[in-house]
Amino acid sequence: MVANKTGDATLALVAHDQMKSRMRDWAVAHERLLARYRLFATGTTGGIIGAACPSLKIKRLKSGPLGGDQQIGALIAEKKVAALIFFIDPMTALPHDVDVKALIRLSILYDIPFACNEATASLLITGMAKK
Numbered sequence: 001m002v003a004n005k006t007g008d009a010t011l012a013l014v015a016h017d018q019m020k021s022r023m024r025d026w027a028v029a030h031e032r033l034l035a036r037y038r039l040f041a042t043g044t045t046g047g048i049i050g051a052a053c054p055s056l057k058i059k060r061l062k063s064g065p066l067g068g069d070q071q072i073g074a075l076i077a078e079k080k081v082a083a084l085i086f087f088i089d090p091m092t093a094l095p096h097d098v099d100v101k102a103l104i105r106l107s108i109l110y111d112i113p114f115a116c117n118e119a120t121a122s123l124l125i126t127g128m129a130k131k
């Protein structure tokens with residue numbers, strides 16, 4: 001299991017509205033692996049995952065458009081996030097696109113593993129489990 005530089009093993013989970021059912025199904029399929037981590041999620045995403053995966057303890061932040069993306073960005077900047085899994089909607093323009101871009105940028109800047117679709121998220125979580 002990968003830990004960040006402060007020793008925490010924390011994953012951040014985010015999904016846009018049109019991607020939330022896929023995130024829920026992905027989380028159910030990977031619940032056992034996810035249970036190894038401290039989990040942060042934006043508000044609505046965290047609620048949906050938590051309802052589907054009772055074994056997971058998820059710290060729910062604000063909803064993305066209300067600042068949740070920025071809260072996760074702050075955690076990344078504080079080196080408290082080992083990896084970000086963010087199911088981005090490729091088909092819908094979002095009014096809070098600036099927040100989404102900022103989160104992606106911080107993931108690049110702080111060089112954390114960042115999965116923005118299901119296939120990569122599966123590789124990431126299984127790859128991290130081998131470490």
Ligand SMILES: O=C(CO)COP(=O)(O)O
Nearest residue numbers: 042043044045063064065
């Ligand atoms: O909008 C989001 C990310 O940009 C996700 O926020 P919610 O999980 O609160 O819907």
